[in-house]
Amino acid sequence: MRKQVLVMFLAAFSLVTSVNAQKIVAGVKLDNSITVEGQSLTLNGAGIREKMWIDLYVGSLYLPKKSSNASEIINSKDFAIIKLDIVSGLITSEKMINAVNEGFEKATNGKTASLKIKIDQFKSYFKEEFSKGDSFSIINTPNGVAVYKNGTKKGTIEGYDFKVALFGIWLSNSPADKDLKAAMLGK
Secondary structure: OHHHHHHHHHHHHHHHHHHOOEEEEOOEEEEOEEEEOOEEEEEEEEEEEEEOOEEEEEEEEEEOOOOOOHHHHHHOOOOEEEEEEEOOOOOOHHHHHHHHHHHHHHHOOOOOHHHHHHHHHHHHOOOOOOOOOOEEEEEEEOOEEEEEEOOEEEEEEOOHHHHHHHHHHHHOOOOOOHHHHHHHOOO
16 A cells, blocks of 8 residues: 555655756756747757857747747747847847847848837847846747747737748857857757
8 A cells, every 4th residue: 555655745846846847058947839829839948148158048949839940930830939138237138239240140140120119129128227136038929020029018019021031040050159059949
């Protein structure tokens, strides 16, 4: 009887821990799954954005099903989340906006003119000062790309063209950080 109770306890414990399982990257706890608007998304991969050997943020990618195909992810209309968890006090609003500008230029091969209004709207979500521990969620939904800072919605930007360019910042052939891209793709 004791053996059966122990087996049942261990089975229940493993179920609870697997539901709440997390991955830790640079001290940031990342849930293995997230539900958004009824859609269950799985952590595809996560890594650190570094510049000059300084950890700036943890970038993580959540998808309906795991994939290592960057092109398919960029071009998909499915729910997806890119999370940016700030791990450095050196990141400022100005530095992030400059990085976003550079990222869009690289991701679109310099063809940002048609997206200028949407890019400006996106950059406006980064105008408040940053603090170590801030978290941004960039969520592709059927209604556009919703952006949250620390759980507060900043706004939504409509347009599939914008989503493709935005996700290209991290996943295109000219990503912000090649190692981060590989990590987000689960490689």
